[in-house]
Amino acid sequence: MVPGAGTRRELLVSRRWIQAAALVAVFGFFVMGLLAYRTYTVEPPVPRLVVGESGQRLYAGRDVADGQKVFLANGLMQYGSVLGHGGYLGPDYTADYLRRAATAALRARGGGDRAREQVRQEFRANRYDPRSGVLTYTRAQADAFTALVDHYRDYFADPRTDKGLRPYAITDPRQIHQLTAFLSWTAWIASAERPGAAYSYTNNWPAEPLVGNAPTADTVLWSVVSLIALLVGIGALFGAVGRWGGHLGWRGRQAEAIEFRSPDQVALTPAQRVTAYFFLVVALLFLAQVLLGGATEHYRADLTSFFGLNLAELLPFNLARTWHLQLSLFWVVAAFLAAGIFLAPLMAGAEPRGQGKLAWTLLAALAVVASGSLIAEGLSIHGLVRPGDFWGSQQFEWLDLPRVWQILLASGMALWAVMMWRVLRTTLARDSRGNLPWLFFLSGLAIPGVYAVGLLARPGDTFTVTDFWRFWVVHLWVEDFLELFTTVMVAYMFVQLGVVRERVALVVIYLDIILYSAGGVIGTMHHLYFSGTPVEHLALGAFFSAMEVVPLTFLTVEAWSFVQLGARQHLESRTPFPHRWAVMFLVAVGFWNFLGAGVFGFLINLPIVSYYEIGTGLTANHAHGSMMGVYGMLAIALGLFALRYLIPAGRWPEKWARVSFWSLNIGLAWMCFATLLPLGLLQLHESVASGYFEARSLGYLTGRTNTLLEWLRLPGDALFIVGGVLPFCWIAWLGVRHRGRRAATDPATGLTPAPRLSDVRERVDTA
């Protein structure tokens, strides 16, 4: 107990909520700990040396690590993929190597059924000797390796750009040898049987009949079990809602009647005024991101030229996609940080001295990290940086930024957490640790914390391990912790807007923690079915992420109706409601959360679907629907909320806010339904009917039907960029131009009082 704890405000909800949330989170992370341990202990071995049958040296373990660095440094994970993870234009290099090697072996044996059986057995037999650390390739495998070094040399040294890669992408023979070693190793773990098991290290992924790779019994079994879990979950949920549904305590009570102050009457603190610049940066990063997205998409519609220009010389596909993904994280995170800076004083009632300067420091740091890391990635993909360089090269998909920038970004977010602490500490000292200010602060603290876990993925480590930690960021950080912080912020905004009482907001947050953690934490493993992790990752990942669907659907539908409460708030106010478009963007968040994250996500969640689908168009469909639909729309909602006070009421561009809202939503719906969804479905069909290798080939992707569907996106994309993003940039610019009205600072204490956004017209009866 800290001194003065007796004066803390009481916990507004039952203590059981905290106990339940803690219990669920502890359970989830305990299992994650076990799975991390298993990942390290039974990961596929990297042989010390790989030799042919006659003893000639083919490659060493070091070559595999270096080859992975070459693969990453050249941005190949943003072009094609290995073990299903990466970009979707290029091939999956694991499947590519496997098919080519097996075909070469088959040809060497003269073809025919007997040869087929021999090749199958050769590729499935595990000739790794754990005592000596030596892996022996058969003669056919060794010959295939040598032939494929030549193949990849020609492939990557191609002077043409018609694959979307830069000309002469990799020419150094040593690097080609290392790269082929890395690909060969991934193909080996994909086909060689795990000791004591009848399937490969990757649970028989990818589907390749030549090496006898087909879905394992576990893949099918756990798909079925997850479906059953889903049904049981639905039953349990209906039971629970029937039994306790009325106790959520947010039914039917009349909201406190409040009146919104005109934005002209609201005087802002120094740090709040700095957020105008944050949101301008957010808007410009957003613009850059969608333009790069346009370029990326153009490659898929017309690979050889950009309206007559050879774009790939300067901006090859993999660089455009690297920047596109990287910027999507940057602008969303920048908006979240800015929103935190804007909301914290409202919660605390005042802002301490120096917060404005810290906000400027944070903005400068973010600008340096964003531009520095983007430049470094450009240099790396153009071959100007040594692979695996601390300063200039990392480029895991989503964790693209080189290590030093990754550390700086985590530090920037830590600085932001300190800023939150400075503002909130007196409030925190007076409040129960289970109430809204503490949840706001703790969930904010988790943002740098969980992001920093991504540092455990190093370019030279075994791919299986790097992928495990990478998804702690890609899934856990995004799905659990950003989502949690989002919920806290939206709930807090709603308390500010008088939509709900604080107690109700708290119940929503605790429900969110429990439901997301119950499935979402262990559900992270649904990305790792086929990365070389043992079968328990597949089983638990499939089971928990399927179990998650029911409460998540419930929660997204509930959240969907929860955010719509905001849209009804204007009914109660006699003064004009200033946040029309902010709450409409929240309504859009509710919609896309259900459709893009929920429906499109579950579409690809079952192991048996993922087995054929991973690395194809349906993933892109889910990614756009959830990243832009949920986090993008939310970032804009937060931006408009703050910008409403930064722009004088008379200058507020109501029309452009409306145009932006409709264009972004129509553009996104068009993108998903006109192109990404049908394209993904067709590709999934191709993958099952013809083969995974075929479905990922450029020949298939540039076929007539695909090309037509890709071009169909154009109207939606154009609307999204011109009608959606540009008006938002204009609104953000107006924010910087006016920057709101400044509140007077108390010279004695250095505190600036936080603005009041509304007045209570009818107070709550305390009697």
Added chain:
Amino acid sequence: MIGPFTTEAVLAYGYAAALLAAAAGLDRLARHVAGRSERHRTGGFTYQPERDAWVCPADQTLWPVGQDRHHRFYRARPSVCNACPRKPDCTPSRRGREIVRALRPWPHSEAGRFHRGLALVLVVLAASLTLIEAVRHPAWPDLALAAAALAATAITGWWLTGHLRGTPAAFPEPGQGPPSRDRYTTVWRPE
């Protein structure tokens, strides 16, 4: 070939039909969700259209006390509410529980128009896909499918736009100022 039709035609027109189903489904779901959202405000209260009044969980009646262009306001007697043991869970007001009812319900609400708008985007998309496929392969038996898909699109489009045709937006635009009548002082006078 699937029956007399080419596979591509069946897939394209089938997808168009699926889009229409998705549009209708999303629209229904959004309406259901809006209903849930509405119940956050009126849960436990029953509207009785024949009397134009609400009945609260304690069997008291809320009568209409006024309206503006888009909403009607209902209130219970303050004396009843202030004596009610369930008041803390019901209203913070000393002047009796109030309920606001939108006169033209979903999809005329702002959120309703958003969801209806997105459903219409899917309908437009279904029409575009149908036309593109018909122009690409204008062969006879396939065109019958195209005609069927177009007819379904037209019907869905007509149905989805039905409520919105000719109705103005319900949201008070900023700059218009507050609603013309002050419903608390002008319309409602406590006894």
